[in-house]
Amino acid sequence: MKISFIGGGNMARAIISGLKKTALSRAEINVVELDAAKRLQLEDEFGVQTTEHLPSVVDADIIVLAVKPQQLRDISIFLASFLNEQLIISIAAGISCQALSRWLNGYNAIVRVMPNTPAQIQAGISGLYAAEGVSIEQREQANLLLSAVGSTLWVDDESKIDAVTAISGSGPAYVFYFIEALEQAALELGFDQEQARVLSLQTFLGASQLASQSASPAAELRAQVTSKGGTTASAIQSMEQATIKQSIIQAAHAAATRAHELGEQLAKD
Numbered sequence: 001m002k003i004s005f006i007g008g009g010n011m012a013r014a015i016i017s018g019l020k021k022t023a024l025s026r027a028e029i030n031v032v033e034l035d036a037a038k039r040l041q042l043e044d045e046f047g048v049q050t051t052e053h054l055p056s057v058v059d060a061d062i063i064v065l066a067v068k069p070q071q072l073r074d075i076s077i078f079l080a081s082f083l084n085e086q087l088i089i090s091i092a093a094g095i096s097c098q099a100l101s102r103w104l105n106g107y108n109a110i111v112r113v114m115p116n117t118p119a120q121i122q123a124g125i126s127g128l129y130a131a132e133g134v135s136i137e138q139r140e141q142a143n144l145l146l147s148a149v150g151s152t153l154w155v156d157d158e159s160k161i162d163a164v165t166a167i168s169g170s171g172p173a174y175v176f177y178f179i180e181a182l183e184q185a186a187l188e189l190g191f192d193q194e195q196a197r198v199l200s201l202q203t204f205l206g207a208s209q210l211a212s213q214s215a216s217p218a219a220e221l222r223a224q225v226t227s228k229g230g231t232t233a234s235a236i237q238s239m240e241q242a243t244i245k246q247s248i249i250q251a252a253h254a255a256a257t258r259a260h261e262l263g264e265q266l267a268k269d
């Protein structure tokens, strides 16, 4: 299989890094990236071919569009004349298959994917949506590619991809934000940087593993930690007073709204 990435930034790196550790490591991967330093780094780190120019992607089976949403229109218009039967995978937040297909001059073998950065350790999760022009074989190819770097969740309603963006696409940043806060608290309580890191990270890892292996919902697992009149109750009460849960819910809604807005704004052109 030959896979070309257009854009070799954070998310493309994460997927390539994950792929290199899987059965798909023998796939021929090339990356079109404007930035020479990033090209060199991708070549050194992952042994992939890189180029500055778009036409080199033409003979690929899969073309992954991994540029910013704002850069997608111009690239797609340029790409349109080179397409015959390649599968287009777009990971751009907000951009609908309809807008993309218009820029691609009606080409619609498009799978819209929302991955996340834990793909680099095969612990990602991706939402996928197939446009009408995608064959069963291409759907399987998309599934193979993304399931090599984590879990996959196919949706039938394209608007759900904006919702996936708000939960798992942006989600790693919410988790890192919480880890940052817990580490800072550990520093303030007298631990050094390394101790603060270990305490916070292992708490996250252990609690996530417990939640994923337990039949109990998160709320019940939380109740099991929370002794009446004890320490956790004080902490949770403080979080409730600061409306932390509501803030997290609102934040995810803000991300979904932004994905939708980006799509609306950029599809005007």
Ligand SMILES: NC(=O)C1=CN([C@@H]2O[C@H](COP(=O)(O)OP(=O)(O)OC[C@H]3O[C@@H](n4cnc5c(N)ncnc54)[C@H](O)[C@@H]3O)[C@@H](O)[C@H]2O)C=CC1
Pocket (backbone or CB within 6 Å): 006, 007, 008, 009, 010, 011, 012, 032, 033, 034, 035, 038, 066, 067, 068, 069, 071, 075, 091, 092, 093, 114, 115, 116, 117, 169, 170
């Ligand atoms: N970073 C993340 O966690 C996630 C990002 N995404 C989506 O992935 C896409 C890429 O995001 P990032 O990797 O974070 O951005 P990034 O800015 O790190 O990477 C984009 C890359 O595209 C390159 N580029 C721009 N124009 C180009 C052109 N004409 N030809 C070749 N290369 C070009 C840039 O030099 C840059 O390295 C975005 O559309 C974003 O919505 C989706 C899921 C998660």
Ligand SMILES: O=C(O)[C@@H]1CCC=N1
Pocket (backbone or CB within 6 Å): 093, 165, 169, 170
């Ligand atoms: O922040 C962004 O727009 C991208 C999409 C999901 C994660 N990063």
